[in-house]
Amino acid sequence: MDGTTSSQPSTAPQSLHFHPDYLDAVRAGQKTTTVRFRDPVETGPVSLVFELSDEVALPGVVTQITVKKVAELSESDAHADGFRDLAELHDRLRFHYPRIGLNDTITIVHFRLAK
Template sequence: MLTAPEQRLFDAAADVASRLPADGTYLNTVASAVMDIHGDIYTGVNVFHFTGGPCAELVALGVAASAGAGPIAEIVAVGDEDRGVMPPCGRCRQVLLDQQPDTRVIVPDSDGSSSVPARELLPYPSQHPDANPPRLLRFSPGHWTNVVDGVKTATTRFNDPAVPGPATLLFEFDDRYRSLPGVVESVEPVRFADITDAQAALEGCTADELRTALRTHYYPEIVDDDVVDFVRFRVAGKG
């Protein structure tokens, strides 16, 4: 199932795809739409050519960059002639991982469409250690007030890597994204069962309460021996 912003993004790409010329004049067959951290949408189409024209996703990323968009939160590609959502090719997956590693990609699945992190589409990528892409740290909207007020200064993540340094704190409200400039101060691996009360206090609860909440709302499959990342962060300009 797609969230409301994701559905809005799909609709934008589908609208462009439906208007692609059918006479083969330009050989445009795929439309893409990207949404930045402000909820603004930018679209593009592929430019097919036997020498290797760019995919629609790359064109849309270029359009967003030329318009001064923020880091990209979501991306989708839609085929012409009602072909629906199309997964990105291998080259586009590598580009997304290098340039927008925390973006979510809408892909087709057995239930229609869903979104997955870009890193899950390329499990054995080519590594580019000199890349310095913008990073996102995503939160549910219920955490907005506590993060703004400095009550919540940590988050526990499972299979959701973060790295120290600047990051956009992204809150996924149903109507539109809201974001804050932030800094990830540290990332500490810890066994799930060994989360301490001192760590949990930075999230405004006890260790037992935190483990229960993580299992109930985020990671129902997690077990005591799994290693999670305890991520300390702050809003930029505070602390």
């Protein structure tokens, strides 16, 4: 052996964890993105996990990743994320990530339920 190791890619899909408040909006197709801060995500199969007393996991697909600053988020970003407006999205980001600032880089994860 030469001391090198090869890592096999994982066959298990990645997981995206959600607050349980978002379950109905995801199921209804009203929430098709999620904004993540310091939470790396890749395109491909994903398990959408909702943290309820009985965990709910829905099969999904991450279709696109968009990187931008918090200050660059738009009203259309807020609507795709299931919020009324940009102010509500900013409020929820501060709730989930209390130390997030306008100049921080975030990832917008575009997803859909698997068929």
